[in-house]
Amino acid sequence: MSERVDLSVDFAGLRLANPVFTASGTCGYADELGDFMDVNCLGGFTTKSITLKPRKGNPTPRIVETDAGMLNAIGLANIGLERFIEEKLPVLERMTPAVFVNVAGETIGEYVAVAERLATEQAVAGIELNISCPNVEKGGISFGTEPAQVREITAAVKKAAANRLLMVKLSPSVTDIAAIARAAVESGADALSLINTFTAMVVDIETRRPVLANRTGGLSGPAIKPIAVHLVNKVYREVTKDTGTPILGMGGIRTASDAIEFILAGASAVAIGTWSFIDPGCAAKIVEGLRSYCAAKDIANISKLVGSLEAGRNLAH
Amino acid sequence: MSQISSSSKKGVFSATVLANRQIGQRFHRLRLEFSADGARAFAQFKPGQFTQVDLSSAALPPEQDTPADLLDASRRELLLRRPFSFADVTAEGDKTFAELLYCVVGPATLRMTTLSSGDRVSIIGPLGNGFRILGDKKTALLVVGGMGAPPLQHLAKTLTSEHAEIEVVAFAGAKAASELPFEGRLDEISQQLGFSLPEFTKYGINSIVATDDGSAGYRGLVTDRLQQWLDEKSGLTPDSVIIYSCGPEAMLAKVAEIARDKGIDCQVSMERRMACGIGLCQSCAVECRVDDSSQTTYKLCCEDGPVFDGREVVFV
Ligand SMILES: Cc1cc2nc3c(=O)[nH]c(=O)nc-3n(C[C@H](O)[C@H](O)[C@H](O)COP(=O)(O)OP(=O)(O)OC[C@H]3O[C@@H](n4cnc5c(N)ncnc54)[C@H](O)[C@@H]3O)c2cc1C
Ligand SMILES: Cc1cc2nc3c(=O)[nH]c(=O)nc-3n(C[C@H](O)[C@H](O)[C@H](O)COP(=O)(O)O)c2cc1C
Ligand code: FES
Numbered sequence: 030m031s032e033r034v035d036l037s038v039d040f041a042g043l044r045l046a047n048p049v050f051t052a053s054g055t056c057g058y059a060d061e062l063g064d065f066m067d068v069n070c071l072g073g074f075t076t077k078s079i080t081l082k083p084r085k086g087n088p089t090p091r092i093v094e095t096d097a098g099m100l101n102a103i104g105l106a107n108i109g110l111e112r113f114i115e116e117k118l119p120v121l122e123r124m125t126p127a128v129f130v131n132v133a134g135e136t137i138g139e140y141v142a143v144a145e146r147l148a149t150e151q152a153v154a155g156i157e158l159n160i161s162c163p164n165v166e167k168g169g170i171s172f173g174t175e176p177a178q179v180r181e182i183t184a185a186v187k188k189a190a191a192n193r194l195l196m197v198k199l200s201p202s203v204t205d206i207a208a209i210a211r212a213a214v215e216s217g218a219d220a221l222s223l224i225n226t227f228t229a230m231v232v233d234i235e236t237r238r239p240v241l242a243n244r245t246g247g248l249s250g251p252a253i254k255p256i257a258v259h260l261v262n263k264v265y266r267e268v269t270k271d272t273g274t275p276i277l278g279m280g281g282i283r284t285a286s287d288a289i290e291f292i293l294a295g296a297s298a299v300a301i302g303t304w305s306f307i308d309p310g311c312a313a314k315i316v317e318g319l320r321s322y323c324a325a326k327d328i329a330n331i332s333k334l335v336g337s338l339e340a341g342r343n344l345a346h
Numbered sequence: 347m348s349q350i351s352s353s354s355k356k357g358v359f360s361a362t363v364l365a366n367r368q369i370g371q372r373f374h375r376l377r378l379e380f381s382a383d384g385a386r387a388f389a390q391f392k393p394g395q396f397t398q399v400d401l402s403s404a405a406l407p408p409e410q411d412t413p414a415d416l417l418d419a420s421r422r423e424l425l426l427r428r429p430f431s432f433a434d435v436t437a438e439g440d441k442t443f444a445e446l447l448y449c450v451v452g453p454a455t456l457r458m459t460t461l462s463s464g465d466r467v468s469i470i471g472p473l474g475n476g477f478r479i480l481g482d483k484k485t486a487l488l489v490v491g492g493m494g495a496p497p498l499q500h501l502a503k504t505l506t507s508e509h510a511e512i513e514v515v516a517f518a519g520a521k522a523a524s525e526l527p528f529e530g531r532l533d534e535i536s537q538q539l540g541f542s543l544p545e546f547t548k549y550g551i552n553s554i555v556a557t558d559d560g561s562a563g564y565r566g567l568v569t570d571r572l573q574q575w576l577d578e579k580s581g582l583t584p585d586s587v588i589i590y591s592c593g594p595e596a597m598l599a600k601v602a603e604i605a606r607d608k609g610i611d612c613q614v615s616m617e618r619r620m621a622c623g624i625g626l627c628q629s630c631a632v633e634c635r636v637d638d639s640s641q642t643t644y645k646l647c648c649e650d651g652p653v654f655d656g657r658e659v660v661f662v
Contacts, residue, residue: 054627061625061649064356077628085644089662092621092629096423099621103628106644250425306622307400307427309470310358 034323035330036316038072038297040275041194041219043127043154045072045298048331049288049316052279052302053077053131053157053198054103058117059124065309070316071126072298073277075222076117078133078159081143083109088242093231098253098281099303100229100246105133105162110143114150122152129196131157136166137182141189148190155194158186158218161202161225173200173225176212187217196220196277199264201253202228206260207267214274222277222300223264224257250303254281258294265295265336283311285318295336356472356624359384361444363465366458369447372413373527374459375433376446378467388444389437392476393501394592394615394653398427398623399446400468404457412456419452427470428454429620429648433496433545434503447496447527473623474652477501477590477613483512484586488551489572489601490518491593495527497615498592499545506549515575516546516553519568519597523561530555530562569600576608584609591615595661602656612656618647625649633660 036047050073086106160173197213226247257280278296361378434445543553555563592615605612618630630647
């Protein structure tokens with residue numbers, strides 16, 4: 030039966046071999062994972078955030094472990110658009126997963142410049158817009174926390190890269206994530222990805238200072254999974270179920286069971302982040318786990334599961 | 347891809363614990379055996395390379411066996427693997443044995459103490475770049491600070507077994523005798539004769555010990571001993587000497603400065619907090635000079651290091 034399971038999904042018109050991605054910033058530029066799994070078994074791949082100019086990133090410590098999670102403040106360290114296109118894109122081009130290049134910037138102009146350039150590259154299936162960065166022109170407030178700014182940046186990037194899929198990545202550190210999701214979809218987002226990390230802090234009680242050089246960092250890992258499932262479900266119910274916009278769900282996924290929770294809650298595809306650090310081959314295992322689950326449940330096509338959460342009480346517990 | 351190249355690349359391997367022996371107040375040695383794929387991959391393990399060890403499924407020691415200052419830390423859950431180098435690696439037939447020398451400092455190393463013979467651990471490796479052995483050197487100085495000992499013990503073995511023409515001298519320093527991770531004979535006569543650290547003596551290498559409080563060897567900093575030793579050997583040509591060092595960053599900075607002033611090559615093994623160890627996360631940045639300019643860039647400790655040229659690192 031398991032050979033007959035169809036794991037392929039339609040993702041905003043793109044046919045993916047299966048719904049499993051690796052998450053931005055947790056999988057290098059793909060070649061690093063090659064020793065641990067066949068990267069071609071993935072449905073999709075999202076790169077580290079790319080900016081117009083190279084960025085050195087923050088001083089260390091850049092990470093600290095927390096219970097069932099970790100904080101990171103890498104500071105968008107990346108090699109910049111030109112070197113990315115020259116050195117990394119050719120590697121990605123040879124792979125079968127759909128490549129989404131994650132784009133970040135401090136001004137709308139920067140986002141637009143990067144998106145315009147990427148849209149001319151054959152290897153790029155889509156752009157993942159990281160709007161959790163501070164907008165320097167608007168006094169540093171994050172692009173992703175105000176619906177008006179989300180509309181402006183989404184529309185501008187959509188126009189600059191009209192021939193590529195635009196996926197907007199949402200921050201959970203907002204009052205109403207559905208309002209942000211709606212703003213993105215109404216301004217041209219073809220897909221949404223959620224969630225990015227939660228802003229958090231760990232204190233060293235000996236030195237009375239935050240552990241991270243950046244003071245705060247983003248919380249990821251198993252600790253955030255139940256919140257992420259809830260937020261995916263909220264955005265699905267309140268926004269994307271009606272518009273048909275696919276969601277790339279993520280946050281703390283370790284196993285196929287975790288991935289299925291996201292899919293039932295409304296995600297069309299899922300991304301594996303932090304867990305790749307502990308088990309760099311886990312994304313491949315999750316693809317196989319999804320296949321076994323579908324086989325055991327007689328589900329011919331995994332896309333039937335998307336958003337199929339039942340109404341009513343759960344009497345199994 | 348050929349069988350040989352694929353078997354020596356890095357991967358996730360399982361190792362079996364053969365022994366876990368306490369060698370000091372906070373120091374232990376874990377003896378591991380790799381078989382099959384792991385044995386092939388780790389037979390190539392170079393001194394200064396490292397591994398990422400998963401200790402999340404090892405048990406905590408009972409509360410009464412936990413040092414009081416680590417009780418709070420022992421409550422923390424483990425998520426990430428931890429980076430460790432090896433103090434010794436031996437390949438015998440289709441098996442490879444490794445010695446992991448560790449200091450108990452937090453939740454992961456506390457759990458490591460409960461591993462016992464027959465237990466299995468998941469290890470990612472071999473990772474990073476080890477020490478580079480340069481053919482034109484006649485003298486190699488190994489400078490150890492506290493827990494920096496493991497990769498230099500391994501290097502001592504490789505140097506003496508594969509480069510017998512190089513004369514090796516070991517320097518080891520710590521705050522106090524109890525913080526030296528050696529099964530040493532710290533009596534005065536052994537120290538004066540340079541025999542106090544059997545981990546080096548067994549390779550025919552003399553060692554010079556220094557502690558801040560004078561509880562073993564010379565009182566004072568190991569870097570002062572190094573400086574003095576170099577000053578006394580004025581006959582050495584700087585080009586023929588190399589310093590290899592691993593230890594606290596402040597010590598490495600001083601070692602690199604001494605080497606630079608004397609015009610001696612120097613390689614330092616750096617430590618950073620690592621989430622992945624394999625180049626995925628960019629957490630392990632080490633600030634490095636760009637050639638001889640005033641510009642700097644961040645390199646990755648896990649992929650570009652952990653061994654760096656002493657001249658290139660901007661120490662914190
Ligand atoms: C390349 C490399 C090789 C290493 N080899 C060895 C070895 O052979 N033997 C050995 O005992 N240890 C080695 N270490 C250090 C070892 O990784 C840490 O001691 C271990 O992660 C501690 O884990 P823990 O959970 O017990 O304590 P934690 O609670 O994680 O750490 C205890 C304390 O040490 C600090 N710390 C933890 N990791 C680092 C780090 N990487 N750099 C600076 N400070 C840190 C923490 O801030 C904390 O204060 C190595 C580290 C690196 C990067
Ligand atoms: C070390 C690290 C670096 C990250 N870098 C980026 C990044 O550059 N851009 C981005 O949009 N998200 C980044 N993320 C967020 C992840 O893509 C993901 O949204 C988040 O970690 C939640 O998933 P997880 O719990 O499975 O890790 C990063 C996460 C981690 C842990
Ligand atoms: S530890 Fe992840 S890149 Fe070095």
